[in-house]
Amino acid sequence: MNHIVIIGNGISGVTAARHIRKNSDQKITIISAETKYFFSRTALMYVYMGHLTFEHTQPYEDWFWEKNRIDLKEGFVNTIHTDEKTLELRSGEKFAYDNLIIASGSKPNKFGWPGQDLDGVMGMYHKQDLENLEKYAPNKETCKRAVIVGGGLIGIELAEMLRSRDIPVTFLVRENSFWNGVLPTQESEMINEHIKDHHIDLRLGTNLKEIKSDKNGRVKSIIIEETGEEIFCNVVGLTAGVTPNIDFIKDSGIAFGRGVKVNHFLETNIKNVYAIGDCAEQHEAIGQRRNIEAVWYTGRMMGETVAQTLCGNKTEYKPGHWFNSAKFLDIEYQTYGWVFSERSKKENDVYFQWRHPKDYKCITISFDKNSHQFIGINTFGIRMRHEIFDQWLTENKSIEYVLEYLADANFDPEFYKLYEAEILTKFNSENNTNIQLRKKSWKRIFSKA
Amino acid sequence: MKAIKKTGLIIFLIGLALFIGTIFTGSFNLTQAELDTFIQEKGYKSELIKTELTKGVVTNENLNIFEFSSKIINAIETSNKHYNTLITKYDAEKNWAKKGAQFQYKISGKPHSLTFTLAKKAGKGFAAEKTGLMWFLTFGLGIIGALLFIVPDVVLLGKPGIKNDGIFLSAATNRGWIGWFAFIFLVSFYILLYFYPDYIVNWVYLVEPISQFISGNSASQWFLYGFLYCVVMSVMAVRMYIKYRHNKYQILRTTSVLFFQIVFAFLIPEILVRFEKPWYDFKNAFPLDYDFFFKWNIDELISSGGFGLFILVWGVVLTIVVVPVMVYFFGKRWYCSWVCGCGGLAETLGDPYRQLSSKTLFSWKFERIIIHSVLIFVLVMTSFALYTFFSGANQIIGIKTQTIQDIYGFLIGAIFAGVIGTGFYPIFGNRVWCRFGCPLAAYLGFIQRFKSRFRITTNGGQCISCGNCSTYCEQGIDVRAYAQKGENIVRSSCVGCGVCSAVCPRGVLKLENGPEAGRINPTEILLGNDIDLISLVNKK
Numbered sequence: 001m002n003h004i005v006i007i008g009n010g011i012s013g014v015t016a017a018r019h020i021r022k023n024s025d026q027k028i029t030i031i032s033a034e035t036k037y038f039f040s041r042t043a044l045m046y047v048y049m050g051h052l053t054f055e056h057t058q059p060y061e062d063w064f065w066e067k068n069r070i071d072l073k074e075g076f077v078n079t080i081h082t083d084e085k086t087l088e089l090r091s092g093e094k095f096a097y098d099n100l101i102i103a104s105g106s107k108p109n110k111f112g113w114p115g116q117d118l119d120g121v122m123g124m125y126h127k128q129d130l131e132n133l134e135k136y137a138p139n140k141e142t143c144k145r146a147v148i149v150g151g152g153l154i155g156i157e158l159a160e161m162l163r164s165r166d167i168p169v170t171f172l173v174r175e176n177s178f179w180n181g182v183l184p185t186q187e188s189e190m191i192n193e194h195i196k197d198h199h200i201d202l203r204l205g206t207n208l209k210e211i212k213s214d215k216n217g218r219v220k221s222i223i224i225e226e227t228g229e230e231i232f233c234n235v236v237g238l239t240a241g242v243t244p245n246i247d248f249i250k251d252s253g254i255a256f257g258r259g260v261k262v263n264h265f266l267e268t269n270i271k272n273v274y275a276i277g278d279c280a281e282q283h284e285a286i287g288q289r290r291n292i293e294a295v296w297y298t299g300r301m302m303g304e305t306v307a308q309t310l311c312g313n314k315t316e317y318k319p320g321h322w323f324n325s326a327k328f329l330d331i332e333y334q335t336y337g338w339v340f341s342e343r344s345k346k347e348n349d350v351y352f353q354w355r356h357p358k359d360y361k362c363i364t365i366s367f368d369k370n371s372h373q374f375i376g377i378n379t380f381g382i383r384m385r386h387e388i389f390d391q392w393l394t395e396n397k398s399i400e401y402v403l404e405y406l407a408d409a410n411f412d413p414e415f416y417k418l419y420e421a422e423i424l425t426k427f428n429s430e431n432n433t434n435i436q437l438r439k440k441s442w443k444r445i446f447s448k449a
Numbered sequence: 450m451k452a453i454k455k456t457g458l459i460i461f462l463i464g465l466a467l468f469i470g471t472i473f474t475g476s477f478n479l480t481q482a483e484l485d486t487f488i489q490e491k492g493y494k495s496e497l498i499k500t501e502l503t504k505g506v507v508t509n510e511n512l513n514i515f516e517f518s519s520k521i522i523n524a525i526e527t528s529n530k531h532y533n534t535l536i537t538k539y540d541a542e543k544n545w546a547k548k549g550a551q552f553q554y555k556i557s558g559k560p561h562s563l564t565f566t567l568a569k570k571a572g573k574g575f576a577a578e579k580t581g582l583m584w585f586l587t588f589g590l591g592i593i594g595a596l597l598f599i600v601p602d603v604v605l606l607g608k609p610g611i612k613n614d615g616i617f618l619s620a621a622t623n624r625g626w627i628g629w630f631a632f633i634f635l636v637s638f639y640i641l642l643y644f645y646p647d648y649i650v651n652w653v654y655l656v657e658p659i660s661q662f663i664s665g666n667s668a669s670q671w672f673l674y675g676f677l678y679c680v681v682m683s684v685m686a687v688r689m690y691i692k693y694r695h696n697k698y699q700i701l702r703t704t705s706v707l708f709f710q711i712v713f714a715f716l717i718p719e720i721l722v723r724f725e726k727p728w729y730d731f732k733n734a735f736p737l738d739y740d741f742f743f744k745w746n747i748d749e750l751i752s753s754g755g756f757g758l759f760i761l762v763w764g765v766v767l768t769i770v771v772v773p774v775m776v777y778f779f780g781k782r783w784y785c786s787w788v789c790g791c792g793g794l795a796e797t798l799g800d801p802y803r804q805l806s807s808k809t810l811f812s813w814k815f816e817r818i819i820i821h822s823v824l825i826f827v828l829v830m831t832s833f834a835l836y837t838f839f840s841g842a843n844q845i846i847g848i849k850t851q852t853i854q855d856i857y858g859f860l861i862g863a864i865f866a867g868v869i870g871t872g873f874y875p876i877f878g879n880r881v882w883c884r885f886g887c888p889l890a891a892y893l894g895f896i897q898r899f900k901s902r903f904r905i906t907t908n909g910g911q912c913i914s915c916g917n918c919s920t921y922c923e924q925g926i927d928v929r930a931y932a933q934k935g936e937n938i939v940r941s942s943c944v945g946c947g948v949c950s951a952v953c954p955r956g957v958l959k960l961e962n963g964p965e966a967g968r969i970n971p972t973e974i975l976l977g978n979d980i981d982l983i984s985l986v987n988k989k
Contacts, residue, residue: 011914019973022973040913040914040915040916042913042914042915043913043914043915043916043917046613046915046916046917049613049614049615050613050614050615050616050617050618050619051613051614051616051617051917051920051952052617052915052916052917052920053617056916056919056920057915057916058916059914059916059929059930059933061809061810164614164615194608197607197608198607198608296913297910297911297977300910300975301910301975301977301978304974304975304978304982305978305979305982308982308986315979315982316979317979318978318979318981318982319977319978319979320976320977320978320979320980320983321977323909323910323911323977325911325913325955325956326955327954327955329608329610330608330609330610330611332954332955332956334911334955334956383908383956383959384956385908385909386908386909386910386911386976386977387908387909387976390909390976390977394980411906411908411956411959412959413696413697413698413947413950413951413959413960414698414947414959414960414961415697415698415701416697416698417697442963442964443964445963446963446964446966446967
């Protein structure tokens with residue numbers, strides 16, 4: 001029987017395993033050094049905040065794996081011998097495989113800051129990071145202040161986590177506005193405001209120079225590059241992005257750049273070796289996507305795709321329209337299609353924007369200034385239907401069409417106040433148009449079903 | 450703000466302590482005249498009971514409620530024992546006439562209920578005499594303290610949004626020691642209420658003036674329960690309003706259950722009694738209202754003329770027409786989390802415990818077996834009751850209707866719905882009764898699962914499997930198991946509380962009523978992937 005070995009039990013590896021089991025009888029082994037059972041990495045924050053226990057982050061009960069004949073192996077892969085199709089764990093144990101899937105995910109970036117390996121310095125990525133945080137920042141008495149370095153999604157989550165236990169937080173962000181390499185100014189500035197509402201000491205345009213140690217090798221303070229200011233703290237969170245976690249493949253002959261190099265079929269340069277998820281790097285980018293996509297959804301989709309290939313239905317990884325979501329403290333964010341920040345948007349991309357006068361709610365719609373084709377939407381504090389936007393993107397609808405039928409796309413809970421009319425009024429007055437809002441229609445919404 | 454909260458907690462605990470302490474206060478004794486009137490009212494023929502009761506409770510001694518209760522129960526036992534001995538004796542002598550004559554002297558009924566009735570007449574002391582003051586020191590302090598504890602959250606919780614910080618870090622909400630204390634308190638409360646009402650007669654005194662004001666009648670332990678229920682729901686609704694102030698669905702839903710509890714379950718029935726109509730809760734549908742078809746109830750309704758008949762017809766129409774039609778259009782949530790009193794308590798008092806329900810596959814199997822057994826039980830019992838009503842025969846194949854009714858009333862009505870159903874909130878989550886026991890929920894569930902427009906829509910491929918939805922599902926549905934597969938959630942047990950949708954950090958879930966086509970949508974490959982792959986795999 002064919003033996004498929006999967007390195008990594010995150011969303012990519014586990015999705016691949018589940019789909020291979022659905023479609024075939026091959027022997028499946030998942031190897032992980034982090035935890036025995038699959039858990040949702042994105043939910044780690046809720047464990048520290050007390051919304052969940054760690055067990056709640058595990059989507060499958062423990063019996064699930066044996067019932068589905070997916071063998072779980074706790075161990076760290078040291079070397080891969082691609083010529084003889086075996087791999088070796090740090091413990092010395094050897095595994096033979098017929099097909100190998102590398103799904104080893106990411107690790108937090110460290111940019112060579114002095115003091116970056118001191119006790120009390122941590123990322124927020126692995127389960128071990130959570131354990132570390134519980135150790136160094138159990139409460140505001142032990143951790144009198146924490147400094148977070150890096151203004152992305154993990155940084156703001158870590159800030160939210162620490163604030164849930166009333167720990168003072170200083171948040172160093174290199175950019176002059178939060179996440180403005182990705183978000184348009186309107187949204188980035190709104191998040192800046194919201195961060196300050198949560199009593200987080202937000203330092204924009206600020207870099208870390210070094211982390212200083214006390215006499216026991218623990219964090220004592222950090223020094224700011226620009227001003228030389230010293231900020232005393234007990235914990236430093238490094239959240240300046242992630243990088244593929246692939247040190248163990250470096251002598252295996254598998255080609256790598258920043259990540260494991262793969263083609264559109266998720267194949268590496270070595271036959272029978274595949275790479276998926278955060279650790280995979282496309283030779284050629286797909287559409288406007290990055291070569292390395294460290295996103296939950298793309299990990300899952302790559303898992304679904306490679307499983308098809310390994311079950312005899314060779315399938316190219318062709319993700320559909322881009323979508324993503326996040327939550328910035330209390331503000332939910334969803335995006336469908338492409339909305340680039342001012343810094344990186346294309347020449348013909350223009351925005352239509354609306355922001356609620358008082359609440360933290362806003363949208364940006366990106367469209368082509370000549371053809372008026374709808375390119376993408378960011379929504380903050382308003383939920384939208386994935387299916388509807390996916391369909392509109394496929395059908396190359398115009399911005400006028402999208403606004404006219406915007407009520408179909410709303411996904412907020414029942415009885416919520418709707419803003420489509422206000423949004424449309426703003427568009428009409430800015431563009432001298434007279435688009436009338438259509439009433440929500442179940443028929444259109446479920447036309448695909 | 451934190452100081453106010455702490456003060457509130459202290460005041461609440463003082464109120465609670467005084468409330469519990471009230472049980473032990475007061476003195477109970479009767480005058481000969483009072484006792485004679487009681488015996489006359491009850492029509493007791495036994496001479497012995499009179500002497501025994503006189504010996505026990507016509508006294509100048511200051512008996513507390515427990516002594517008083519035990520003296521009465523002793524008197525009843527002594528009297529009954531005496532006549533039992535005579536019965537045995539005449540039986541041995543084959544003196545059938547004399548044997549038969551003894552039965553009329555026996556005292557029937559639950560001893561603690563009889564004691565309650567007597568105690569209600571016999572009490573003196575703080576609760577009975579300084580009722581207003583005592584009401585303030587117990588109910589009053591409890592309400593004020595609880596509100597002082599709850600209201601500062603407007604500020605302390607910060608900006609509106611989901612505020613579940615620290616829930617699993619607090620001993621009150623993670624089955625810690627506070628949770629166990631709450632469990633013991635609630636279970637004890639229900640045991641006293643159902644089985645030892647005489648012991649809480651002092652509490653009943655506290656609400657006597659309110660009962661007199663509303664219905665003109667003397668308060669029973671059930672009036673106390675109804676009043677307390679409304680008070681607890683109102684106070685905890687304030688907590689809901691603050692916690693979910695960003696979420697209009699939760700605000701409206703909370704207002705609705707509160708309205709139906711106070712107006713339909715509490716005020717209207719009491720006012721009906723004032724006008725000498727039968728006590729009836731118009732929203733309480735059979736089979737949750739399990740004694741609706743009992744012979745005594747039907748007899749009572751029929752004997753109260755046109756209005757009684759109206760209730761009878763309404764009760765039948767409610768169960769057979771209104772309930773299923775509404776479930777078809779809106780899902781069972783219209784009843785379970787917008788109208789029902791049990792649901793109302795679960796969604797207010799029980800909200801802090803919703804995360805404690807078990808999500809395992811095992812508990813789902815267990816749930817289905819138990820809840821459907823209760824449904825079968827209630828239907829069998831009702832068939833017996835109706836047969837008895839129409840035929841007049843009090844038994845079928847040797848099984849007495851009364852026996853079945855008594856067993857159901859004890860096991861399901863009291864133990865399951867009360868002691869376990871509410872008492873176990875702090876340990877097994879807030880919908881123990883609704884999830885495992887309620888026969889109406891089982892009936893609504895069938896309709897919701899097989900013929901309804903209601904579903905929880907999963908938003909394409911946006912789920913990140915974080916588990917907030919499953920954790921905060923009070924009904925123990927593993928919501929994530931569906932959401933992460935891109936499937937809508939169509940489950941008979943869903944009561945549509947809307948909290949899964951509220952706690953989702955990625956906007957994945959929405960409760961909605963839409964066309965039946967495509968409501969159940971099993972998927973293999975999720976949205977976001979290549980369209981060809983999706984259709985290839987999903988259409989297989």
